[in-house]
Amino acid sequence: MIQLLDVVDYLNFELGIVHQDIAPRNLLVDPETDNILIFDFDRAALVGQPSCLPERNDVTGVIFTFYEIVSQDDHFRRVKHSEQDPNSVLSIDNWPAKGLLDCNVGEFRKLLNNWVQRRKDRDVASKDLPFTPSIPxxxxxxxxxxxxxxxxxxxxxxxxxxxxxxxxxxxxxxxxxxxxxxxxxxxx
Known part of the structure; x- marks a missing residue:
């Protein structure tokens, strides 16, 4: 899961790209290397462009993805993106672990919560900075x-x-x- 957080940070902060559809269905894991691959960039947008929609932000996508992988429950995403509330997932005290995990759920939660807080701090700090990615x-x-x-x-x-x-x-x-x-x- 650390790889997913790193990839999303790299896309958002280094390349200036927001995927806008982070979900388990758009992730593949190489069985030989355990490397995560993210695909399906059809909704991707550049940071700051009109097609970069706040309700499709990647932090929310990661929160729901973590929950879905751990719990095998995707019902929080069965509503429009504008109605999805990441706090509805973050506020659940005990996530039911139904997937095969390589550590306990508490470690996943701690990792996710720390990342979400870092992203909030960084997003606020960089909100007014101009960003022009160099895209070939x-x-x-x-x-x-x-x-x-x-x-x-x-x-x-x-x-x-x-x-x-x-x-x-x-x-x-x-x-x-x-x-x-x-x-x-x-x-x-």
């Missing part, structure tokens, strides 16, 4: 085969992103990836 330009898209002409020769085009439904409709290459089940494997 996006390289041009590689050309892709969009189809074939009457003679069977490839027709090249730009590799623009589109939704899967349209890509399959035009018989374009599509990667289909199913997420693994959310349920943890049974403890042996």
């Amino acid at each position: 330009d996006v390289p041009p898209a590689s050309p892709v085969i969009r189809g074939r002409d009457e003679s069977g020769e490839p027709v090249w085009g730009k590799g623009l992103m589109q939704i899967r439904k349209n890509a399959t409709k035009f018989n374009e290459n599509v990667i289909i990836w199913d997420r693994p089940p959310r349920q943890l494997a049974p403890i042996e």
Whole structure:
């Protein structure tokens, strides 16, 4: 879990990116290294931009994620983001431990509470500081085969992103990836 806190701090403070969808469904753990990978940046925004929504802040996402991993209970997130209250989770004295943990719940809580307090202190201290992350330009898209002409020769085009439904409709290459089940494997 320390890795998640470090990654979120790095994204927010070093890169100026707010993920805005921190949740167990967007985390993968490499089984060989135990490294955590965060993905699904479709809601990500730069700090200070209009698309950076206060109700989707990463601190709240981390709080709910910790609780969901420990308790296997996601009911606090089944409401709109604007109605989610991290204090409803933080105020629970004893989190029910239903997931497989590598330390006791109290240690997770202490780690989380200390991080939340550090983030509050740092967020207040840096609130009025201008922040301009240095983000490199996006390289041009590689050309892709969009189809074939009457003679069977490839027709090249730009590799623009589109939704899967349209890509399959035009018989374009599509990667289909199913997420693994959310349920943890049974403890042996």
